[in-house]
Amino acid sequence: MADNSFDAIVVGSGISGGWAAKELTEKGLSVLMLERGENIEHIKDYQKSNQPVWDYPHRGGRTQQMIADYPVLKRDYPLNERNLHYWASDKDCPYTEEKRFDWFRGYHVGGRSLMWGRQSYRWSDFDFEANARDGYGTDWPIRYKDIEPWYSHVEKFAGIQGTYENLPQLPDSVFMPGMDLNIVEKDVAARIKAHYENRRTLIIGRSANITSKLPGREKCQYRNMCVNGCPFGAYFSTQSSTLPAAVATGRLKLQPFAIVTEILYDKDTKKAKGVRILDAETNLTKEYYSKIVFLCASSFNSTWVLMNSATDIWPEGLGSSSGELGHNVMDHHFRCGADADMEGYEDKYYYGYRPTGFYIPRFRNLFGDKRDYLRGFGYQGGASRKEWSREIAEMNIGADFKEALSEPGPWRIGATAFGEMLPYHENTISLDKNKKDKWGLPVLAMNVEIKENEKKMRKDMMEDMKEMLEIGGAKNARTFDHDYAPGMGIHEMGTARMGRDPKNSVLNGNNQVWDCKNVFVTDGACMASASCVNPSLTYMALTARAADFAVNELNKGNL
Secondary structure, eight states: OOTTEEEEEEEOOSHHHHHHHHHHHHTTOOEEEEOSSBOOOTTTTOTTTTOOGGGSTTTTOOOHHHHHHOTTGGGSTTOSTTTGGGSOOTTTSOOEESSOOOOOOOOBTTGGGGTOOOBOOOOOHHHHTHHHHHOSSOOOSOOHHHHHHHHHHHHHHHOEEOOOOOBTTBOOOOEEOOOOOOHHHHHHHHHHHHHTTTSSOOEEOOBSBOSSOBTTBOOOOOBSOGGGOOTTOOBOOIIIIIHHHHHHTTOEEEEOSEEEEEEEEETTTTEEEEEEEEETTTOOEEEEEEEEEEEOSOHHHHHHHHHTSSTTTSTTOTTOTTSOTTOOOBOEEOSEEEEEEEOSOTTOOOSSBOSOOEEEOOOTTSTTOOOSSSSOEEEEEEEEEOOTTOOOTTOSSHHHHHHHHTSOOOEEEEEEEEEEOOOOTTOEEEEEEEEEOTTSOEEEEEEOOOOHHHHHHHHHHHHHHHHHHHHTTOEEEEEEEOOOOTTTTSOOBOSSOBOSOTTSOSBOTTSEETTEEEEEEOSGGGOSOOOSSOOHHHHHHHHHHHHHHHHHHHHHTOO
């Protein structure tokens, strides 16, 4: 086989791309994985993985120069000293905001699998059936039973800690032993469960942090330094998990600094024959060929590639025949909830720095509850002793201040809700051909907003949490609604959705592009709705499922 010809090409190396590479190579295919950014090798390149925050010049914070250089990243936590090198440059990779959209990206091997929050939840049929029930978006072409075995498949390999709860709206995963709620969380959970007769439940946040050893990976050390890359491999990432598995087959070639600019479409066969790339270091172009292509470049970048492909046949790009390519952008709206004081626990503490908080699963618009909005929300939060930065105006300097720092402060508890955004056709991304990035490529224009449904939901997102905290025994409960803009959840979804009909969707039930059956899209672009839980576990399962289908179709001669 020529050095530019492979059985499969995987575009992107993040959560979805890593799984595609693992599954395809393990099933016997030669695979080229293309990544637009630099390579980051596991352990060796986690340069700051053991550097405590006090060893940074600005204690892990940000400088005025950083604020000037990163006008988008400065809007939230990605702008910091600790892992700024993991986040894409605002200057090199600009985009157009027709409406505000906070797009936080990671352009390197592993993508955002190195920086993600690791919250891992299954969807239920309440989620997969939602569009069909209320008429927003298009009906999902799959149901829970179709993806359930693939959830189990990826969970066993990735390692998900959690507790078995038997909740119909939040199916249990294949769990490693769950991390413990702390004393305050346990007491609040018991009071909430009793008061609401188990209709509302506070549980440990399910996360891809292993609590038992896996091959090549050590269990979580409770260091709270995940953002720097984990040298123990204690959380799931491409580097710690799927990439080593793919490399071990001897059938993977990883090519960093390769920006895929288009899919090469063959008019005669009506199939893709490969991709064209731009070398990010030399600006030279090259073509690679394959039997199948997996687009896993992250939601918007995968759609960008489709928009730039086969434009001589479809002016709006490959997969645009339905008129849905670039539409139905979704995120999770959040940054509102409540917090409060917890008295009577001054002699209690907890072990280490747990890498997850608590979770309260969705309870609105379920089981007979009916609100004046559609869909629902869940909560992520935690209880802890106040950190050293508690407000003590009279103790800014001197021995008293130092003594205060040596003692933990009072307990606080709080949570933010993550709410589902409906798939509005008018929430779009499109090509802005008048604006170019560092490499002279057209950038994306964002036109996304939350609407009345989400705004109504946010009222409950605050008041329900305040009520539960008071039921749980907290004092001085206060609601909050901080600045939220679409994109801040870093859960961008949609723009190349799955569906049952090529007239209203881009992909079929196996993640194939309707217009080009040997191209598969398995990252967030494929999502037909957003649910209210973190989506990455579903991307993993969909990718493994699509890879299995693709290989079977190849073996049958159908691709």
